[in-house]
Amino acid sequence: MVQAWYMDKSTANPRMPHRAHPNRPVGLEQLRTLGVLYWKLDADKHENDPELEKIRKERSYSWMDIITICKDTLPNYEEKIKMFFEEHLRLNEEIRYILEGSGYFDVRDKEDKWIRISMEKGDMITLPAGIYHRFTLDEKNYMKAM
Template identity: 90%
Template sequence: MVQAWYMDDSADDPRLPHRAQPDRPVGLEQLRTLGVLYWKLDADKYENDPELEKIRRERNYSWMDVITICKDKLPNYEEKIKMFFEEHLHLDEEIRYILEGSGYFDVRDKEDRWIRISMEKGDMITLPAGIYHRFTLDEKNYVKAMRLFVGEPVWTPYNRPADHFNARAQYVKFLEGTA
């Protein structure tokens, strides 16, 4: 099962866990109130998984690819890692399914505090359009992930501040409705 927690304020290596002290775990219900959805799937059968196909049909995820993030496989690795860790939002959902390795997605809560979500093999997450977030590898420095999209893929990150976008306004309205 996925683990999530509030982060400390340390500027140390982002690949470290950064757990607040005392530890403040975050459960799936709290993530759902932020619009973050989670599934645990069998990554060993991702190519022919009926459960994944059901989710893709229900949520209209029509496009898919696989990305490997490590020094040997990702062109412009250092630049991309820095870009992924810049706080940003997207105008569409971000869907990631971890096939191998591990990493962290950080999302902002309703009070603008960071929550770290530890992602491992078999974890699939959906971040809603308009949520401020970032991604980093953990100390293993390797992840292979499936990226899913509704329609054509759009990877455009809008670094904070990006409050002028309609997707952000709709997300803030969603948060107000879950208060």
Template identity: 60%
Template sequence: MVKAWFMNDTDEDQKLEHHLDPVQMVDLDYLDEHGVKYWQIDADNYKEEGLLDKIRKERGYSYEDVISISKDKLPNYEEKIKSFFQEHLHTDEEIRFILDGSGYFDFRDRQGRWVRIAMEKNDLIVLPAGIYHRFTLDTKNYIKAMRLFVGEPVWTAHYRPADDLPCRREYLRSLVKA
């Protein structure tokens, strides 16, 4: 099951856990209140299991690809890791299904605090359009993930501040309703 917590503000290596002292975990309900969706799916048997296909149909995900992130598998690794960790948002959902390895997705909650989500094999996460977030590997330095999209993929990251984008305003309105 996924683990998530409020992060400390240190400048330590981004690949470390960054727990507060004392540790303050958050639950799935807290993620859901921020529009973050989570499922656990068997990465070795997802085709037979059928849950991923059900989610794809319900949410309209029609495109997929697979990315492996490690020093020896991703061209321009250092540059890409830095760009993934810059706070940004997208105009579409960000959907990742972890097939192997592990890493962290961080997002800003409604008070502007960072929440770190530890992702590992079998985790599927959906970050809503308009949420400020970032990604980094953990100390194992490897992740393999399926990326899903509605229609053709849009890779554009809008770095903070991007509060004037319609997707950001809509996201903030959704938090008021929740």
């Protein structure tokens, strides 16, 4: 099951967990109030997963791509990692499904406080249009996502 928490205010290495002290966990219901939705799927069968197909059909997802984020495969790796971690918003919903590896998606709550969502293999989230967010790998420095 996905874990989420309020972040500390440290600007040190973004790939660290950055849990607030004391820890302030965030549950799925609180994420839902922000418009962030979550599913746990079987990433090993992503190419022929009826559950994924059901979600895609219900939510009218017609396009997908796969990105592998690691030093060996992503051109301009360090530059891209910095770009992904810059706070931004999109005009459309953003969908991320983790096929391998792990990382963090950070979203702002309604009071502009950062919530960190730890994602690993099989986790899928949607971020609503208009929510400020950013992404970084964790210390493992590898993720393959759809």
